[in-house]
Amino acid sequence: MTEKLYDISSGIKEFEAKVLSCENKKAVLDKTAFFPEGGGQTSDKGYIDGVKVLDVKEENGQIYHYLEQDIKVGKTVFCKLDWEERFDKMQNHSGEHIISGIVHSLFGYDNVGFHLSDREMTMDFDGMLNRNDLKKIEKMANEVVWRGAKFNCYYPENLENLEYRSKLDLTENVRIVEIEGCDKCACCAPHVENAGQIGMIKILDFCKNKNGVRLWAVCGNRALDDYNNRYESDLKISSLLCVPQTEVALGVEKALQNIETLKYEIGGLKRRLIAEISNSFESEASVSVLFQDGFSIKELQILSDTLHKKTGNIIAVFSGEESEYSFAVCGKAEKLDAWFKDFKAKLNVRGGGRNGMVQGTVLNQKEEILGVIDELD
Template sequence: MFTKRLYFENAYIKEFDARVLSCEEGKNGYEIVLDETAFFPEGGGQPADQGYLEDGEVTDVRDKKDYVLHICTKYLEPGSMVHGKLDWNRRFLHMQQHSGEHILSGIIHRTHGYDNIGFHMGKDFVTVDFSGLLTEDEIAEAEKMANTVVFADERILAEYPGKEELEKLEYRSKKELDGDIRIVTVPGADVCACCGTHVKRTGEIGPIKVTSSEHYKSGIRLTLQIGWMALGDYDRKQRNVKAVSNLLSAKPEEIGEAVQKQLEQMQELKQENITLKQRIFDMILKETPEGQEKAVLFEKGLNSVEVRRLADMLSSRAGLAAVFSGSDSEGYKYVVCSGDKDVAALGKLMNQELNGRGGGKNPMIQGSVQAEERMIRKFFEELY
């Protein structure tokens, strides 16, 4: 079987008619082969097209070398003529992203000599992996150069050069290729072997924005927003900026400074809170008589570190010090300390009797219990 690939001739074909060569039921739907198709199969980092064959939904498209396999929700009679319709919005987004990636990858290869070693076109963003590291300034410069190419509205060419011409041509390729090689050229930016679909002119790509970068293997991974997806990303971030601006009563361009002031104030309040709690802990310690057998204390609003610190302080006054913080409805976190009692065994008993989790080794255990305060107090009263 052989499928003519219409998307190589014209990536802008949205609808077409074709003959069904075969149709067999598979694991994920009916597997259909046509004599020609405008549906692009997954390949080279670009996802497969989706759409319809008649009123059957095409959920996936796969490249089988000589033919293209369409995964469809409806059985189509072999030999019949069918009408195909692409999900054009999805396809065009892929064309924008693929063409935009070519431009940025070509520029980084030309200016820094790095190869594109990984490309993934996701639902919400594009990632590209390069074989070397880039500084933030270098990334910003490459992004600026890429958008300059977009604004120039250059024509993107997709051609099959002859053998002699191909041997003289310098082009990017991720792997060794044989047979007819399709070369995609973006003037001033990139020359690359590629089987994907692209826009006709760079002006159709829209903005190219690097939104983040991270070290990946021995190089760098860039996350990109391109075309309509970039505008969608900008809209989401703009709404967030507006919301933060309103919450802070600050102009959008001043929210960074406003957040910094909030963080400084929070740090001051945090330090004040630590100081006040230490005073409370000191007062509790003074009010706890020395030499008592046990001290079971409930204090609201303590974090795990504070619970432990208070229990440790109380253990200098009592044979057993137990500190709980929480509520009857949500449970209590605890720390129990003792220099002469087996608190490890106590922890196991608490887990059984008080629906607890946690434990530890003598002289300290910690964890949480799902029980009311009165039940916890009763447990310690009956035990000691």
């Protein structure tokens, strides 16, 4: 049986061990500080005698190290954890315990799901929480960090009189992670020695999940990275809007209001333009074609319908550039259906319609479109 060094100390970064077996790049050591995948957390990574450790799993009580290549059986090897990744997971998993302990003490909810990868951490609770609840939980969680609450990981001799959280109904070999003045929970993973090593806990988001709630959170260096990313984003937005960083939300709100005002004004100008085009438009052709820059599908529909009502013929209006155009075509339903069927067959067209109006997109050059319409006229 492999000795679990991560149970003895979570701070072991390097160690020596003897290779007991290695077959198909799957090695067993006499001792290991590599934590295997389990409890919602991915495994540690690192190197064994310079050979990359891709994964670590515990199967039937035995810990297997999945390697890039085989290593020699019987050899004493030098092992090194990817400490940056390990410490990151310790910070976040320990932060999750603090959050879950506070949720349980305040609301009586149980943590019924947990996932920690190198990208995100989620936790599921069997009761609902709102944004104000989360603010309170987050503040209390960071107070645990600020006072540097001690983490104590141990295997108790007697579980009968011990109150602790657990997702499973465990009866033996139960490892307890106790956070001073905050929480007791069954857990097999490595944790920080004291809450101060977490640095910071930030709850990012939440959503309804089944009959409860799912939280997204970041701790430690992930929280710092998240803050820096948001800070840089705010900095860029404040520069673009020429407002102080503290007024970015107001600046965005004002910009959106200005956009809506401009949209309304542009809409009015386009309605006037459609009226002017209609007033000056004269054509006796069975199919008339117009290319109009900057028109939406809705505006193309209005223009084609307006001109069709004036002439009684098929009106095809296009807007776009190079080899992608939006279009709307209006005409008497029977004639339009036959014309559009041939039009679609000769060009790269996506779209359709009914009752004398078709619309869509054509992925062809302007000259190709005009050439086909001339053929069909």
